[in-house]
Amino acid sequence: MLWDAFLQLLDLWIVAAALIGITTGVIIGAIPGLGPTMAIALLIPVTFAMQPVPAMILLLGVYQGAIFGGSISAVLLNVPGTPSSAATAMDGFPMARRGEGGRALRLALFASVFGNIFSCLVLMALAEPLARLALDFGPAEMAVLMLFALLVIVLFGGGSRLDALIMVLVGVCAGIVGLDPISGTPRFTFNSFAMESGFQLIPVLIGLFAMSEVFLQVFNRAPEVRADVMPELRSSHVSVAEMWRMRLTLLYSSMIGTFVGILPGIGSTVPAFMSYSLARSRSKEPETFGKGAAEGIAAPEASNNAVTGGALVPTLALGIPGDAVTAVILGAFMLHGLAPGPFLFEKNGLEVYAIFEALLFSSIPTVILGLLLFRAAIHVTRIQPRHLLPAIAILALFGAFSVNNNLFDVWVMLGAGFFGFLFRRSGFPLPPLLIGLILGHPFEQSVRQALLTSGGKFAIFADSPITLILLVLIVMSITTSVFVYFRSKRSGRDG
Amino acid sequence: MTSKTKHFQLTMPALTSILLLVSSLVGIWIADSEIQIFSFGDQWPDARTVPVVVLWLLAAISALRLILNFGEQKTPIGPVHRYGQVFIVLLAAIIALWSMPHFGFLPGAIFFGIVATLALGERRPLLVLGLPLIVAITVYYGGRYGIGVPLP
Structure with missing residues (x-):
C-alpha cells in the first residue's frame, strides 16, 4: 500500500500542486490577518477541476505553508500572521531587533519542518487503526463520541466556556435547516426549495472566515503596516549542531502539538504556548526567554506545525474535525469524493496514503521554498489590508457560487459573513460554531437512530464498553474543567 | 466608599x-408550523x-449569558458611523447579488469591489x-474558462 501510494506521487501535477500549495501558504500566512482557514476556504473552488490527490495536496500544502508563513510577520513585525504564531513573536521579534531576523526565521523554519515530520508519522501510524476501531461503532457509540468532541471544544477550546457553548448551539441550529436526516421532513425551510439542501459547509465557512474579515476590517480600519518598523534582515545561518542541541525541546513540543491537535477544537495556539512554557521551564537560561532565545522560537513553531498532522487524525478517521482549518479540509475532502470517517481507508486507502506521504515529503520543498521566500515574504507583509480585502470579497462571491453553481449559496455566504462579523465583534469564537454545524447533523442522526432501535430507552448510551469508556472520559473532562476553573479563579484572587 | 451597583449597558x-x-x-414559536410531523x-x-x-438550550444559555455578564463593559458597541460603513458594504453586496441574474457576475463583482475598496479607506482613483476591475476580470475569466464554473 505504502509503495503504491508513493508511486502515485511520481506525477508532475502532484509535484506542481505541492509546490504551488506551499508557496501560496507561506505568502498568505505571512500577511497579518489572513490565516490558513480563509486561504483554504477560498482556494477550494480552484481545485474543482483537479483530481482528488493533487487537489488535497495543494490545499494541505497551503495549510503547512501558512502555519510557517505566520511566523514571518510574527518575527519581523511582531504581528502574528496566524494566532498560533503569537508565541513565536515573543522571542522571534526581539531576536530580529538584534539584527538576527534571518536566524530567527531559519530556526522557525527548521522547527516547523521537524514538527511536521513528527506529526505526519503519528498521523500515518494512528489514523487507520482508529478508523478500523470506529468501524465497530454503532449509532450510540458515534453519538457519545460526537458529544465528547463537542464537549471538549466547549471546555478546553480557550476563552469563555459559555460563549463556546452558545456558538456550538448556533452551529447545531444552522445544521437543522433543511431536510430531516431520518424522515426527510423539511425543517425551517420556509417553503423554499433551495433551503431544503440546508446551509452548505463551504459557503458558510467562506462567509464566516473571509467575508466577516472584510466587514471587520471596514469597521476597524486596520493601521497601515509601516515599512520602517521592520528590522533589517542580514544574512545568517543556523547550524545542525544548534538544532541538535534543541532536539529534546523539538521532540517535546512536537508531541504536545500532535496530541493536543488530536483533541477537537483546541487548535494550534494553546499547544504553541504550552510548548513555549515547557521549553522555558526546562531551560538552563530561562531569563533569556522573551529576549530572543532560540528555543523560545523553536518550541512554539515545532508545536504549532505538529498540530497539522494531529488534527487530521480524528478528522480523517472519524469525520470529527480538530479545529477550524481541519473543518475546512474535511469539507474539501468531501467535495472531492473522499468522505472522511471510518470507511475512508477501506474505500480510498491508496489516495489517503498518497496524501499522507505527500505531507511527509513536502518537508523538503518547504525548507527550500521557505529559505527562498524569506525576502519575498518581507514585501508581502507590507501589503495593505485595504488593497487585499476587496480581492478577497470578490473571491468569496466566486467561491460560494462555484460550490453548486447557484446564487443561493452566495446569499448564504453573505449572511454567514454578517453574522460572523457580529460574533467576532462580540468576542464569540467561530471554530465551535463551525464544528457544531459539521457535527450537529450526524449527532442528531446517531442519537435518533440509537433511540429508535432501543425503543426510546437512554440506557443504550451506556450499553457497550466503548460508550462506557467515552462516558468516563466525558465525566473526567467536566471534572478537570471545573477543577481548572476554580484553581484559576483562586490563583487570580491570590494574585 | 465606591458604589458597587452594576448598571446595564x-x-x-x-x-x-x-x-x-x-x-x-x-x-420555538414557529417550530410547529415549520416542521410538519x-x-x-x-x-x-x-x-x-x-x-x-x-x-430551548440556546435560549436558556443566551439568557444566562445576559444575566451572568450583567454590567460587563468589556466590548462596547462602538461608533455608529462604522456600522454605517459596514451596512453600506453589505448593501452593496446585496445589490450586486440581486443584479447578477440580470447583468451577470462581472458588473456586480466590480461594483461590490469598488464599494469595499472605498469603505476600507482607499481614495486613489486608480486603485479604487x-x-x-483587474481582480473581477481575472476571477470571471479564470473561473469560467479555467475551472469551468458557469458564472452568470
Missing part, C-alpha cells in the same frame, strides 16, 4: 445574546424533538477602480 456581547435569545424563541406510529424522537431541545 448595552455591549456587543449583550446585543448578540439578545439577538440569539429572540431568534431562538421565535424558532407525519406520524407512522410511535416514533420518538421525531423530526421536531432535537430542534426544539436545541432551541483598477484593483476591483
